[in-house]
Amino acid sequence: MQGKIAIEEHFAYERPDREAAERLRRAEAWVETARRLVDIHELRLRDMDELGIEYAILSLTAPAVQSILDVKEAIAAARKYNDFLAGEVAKRPDRFGGFAALPMQDPDAAAEELSRCVKELGFPGALVNGFTQREVPDSTIYYDIPEYRPFWACVEELGVPFYLHPRTAVRERAQAYEGHPWLYSSAWGFAVETSIHVLRLIGSCLFDEYPKLQLVIGHLGERIPYDMWRLDHRIETIPTDYPAKKPISAYMRSNVHITTSGNFSDSALQCAIAEMGVDRIMFAVDYPMEVMAGGTSWFDQTELLSDQDRIKVGRNNAIELFKLGDIF
Numbered sequence: 001m002q003g004k005i006a007i008e009e010h011f012a013y014e015r016p017d018r019e020a021a022e023r024l025r026r027a028e029a030w031v032e033t034a035r036r037l038v039d040i041h042e043l044r045l046r047d048m049d050e051l052g053i054e055y056a057i058l059s060l061t062a063p064a065v066q067s068i069l070d071v072k073e074a075i076a077a078a079r080k081y082n083d084f085l086a087g088e089v090a091k092r093p094d095r096f097g098g099f100a101a102l103p104m105q106d107p108d109a110a111a112e113e114l115s116r117c118v119k120e121l122g123f124p125g126a127l128v129n130g131f132t133q134r135e136v137p138d139s140t141i142y143y144d145i146p147e148y149r150p151f152w153a154c155v156e157e158l159g160v161p162f163y164l165h166p167r168t169a170v171r172e173r174a175q176a177y178e179g180h181p182w183l184y185s186s187a188w189g190f191a192v193e194t195s196i197h198v199l200r201l202i203g204s205c206l207f208d209e210y211p212k213l214q215l216v217i218g219h220l221g222e223r224i225p226y227d228m229w230r231l232d233h234r235i236e237t238i239p240t241d242y243p244a245k246k247p248i249s250a251y252m253r254s255n256v257h258i259t260t261s262g263n264f265s266d267s268a269l270q271c272a273i274a275e276m277g278v279d280r281i282m283f284a285v286d287y288p289m290e291v292m293a294g295g296t297s298w299f300d301q302t303e304l305l306s307d308q309d310r311i312k313v314g315r316n317n318a319i320e321l322f323k324l325g326d327i328f
């Protein structure tokens with residue numbers, strides 16, 4: 001399919017650090033990935049041209065700002081990264097958009113930076129890499145706590161989606177993975193981290209308070225669609241303290257969108273379509289963590305999508321959600 005829009009596509013401001021290198025344990029693969037992370041206008045654009053991706057919304061690779069312990073430093077870094085990204089987007093506004101990186105260490109500063117990015121830099125939303133650390137290395141702050149309510153009010157008021165992207169669990173807090181380093185990151189831990197975060201947001205009544213908020217999550221829903229019936233069923237069956245007004249599935253179908261990033265599986269897509277519907281699924285690759293052609297060849301050929309639905313998922317859903325009508 002020509003004219004695809006891809007929305008979980010990463011870049012790095014500078015060559016990525018050791019933490020990121022450790023995540024990708026195979027050295028040769030890492031060298032190539034690192035090269036492609038710092039490239040925007042050459043290798044990336046060439047692949048996009050070849051593979052029918054017309055437009056990509058770029059975001060900083062994880063964990064980025066979320067792992068900066070010093071609050072002031074995090075605020076300054078987010079501003080610097082966002083200004084850099086705006087400069088790169090301005091070189092090819094017909095091919096690239098940008099997601100704001102946010103200093104979630106300080107919810108007021110995060111709201112202020114998001115407003116600046118939307119109103120002054122023209123960004124169509126934010127992408128945040130999971131929980132935030134603050135001041136101490138083993139801190140893990142999730143955004144369901146009351147401190148973040150004014151931030152969410154601001155996101156709703158701005159009317160832009162918030163992409164919650166995974167990050168690797170903090171080792172001191174991930175004892176279940178001990179002795180199995182391969183479990184920490186993208187093979188398993190990413191989905192665990194992100195799905196729990198989404199469920200925490202739902203369970204904190206966030207969407208009852210801010211019903212217009214729209215979240216985006218990747219990897220065909222970080223396994224939530226597969227378990228949606230069971231979540232609803234068990235919450236209804238056993239006495240729990242689940243305080244939100246509606247079942248989990250209701251919020252997933254009114255406040256959450258999912259993307260195909262890094263999960264090029266017909267079985268997973270079939271489940272996602274059945275549980276979420278094609279209106280809430282968007283195309284993404286997760287480049288350069290994934291080879292771009294891997295995502296596009298699967299998406300272009302999967303028989304689960306009619307021609308009409310392929311255009312919806314591959315392009316039109318993103319145009320609508322991110323209000324890209326001025327570009328296309």
Ligand code: ZN
Pocket residue numbers: 008010165218261286289
């Ligand atoms: Zn990603």
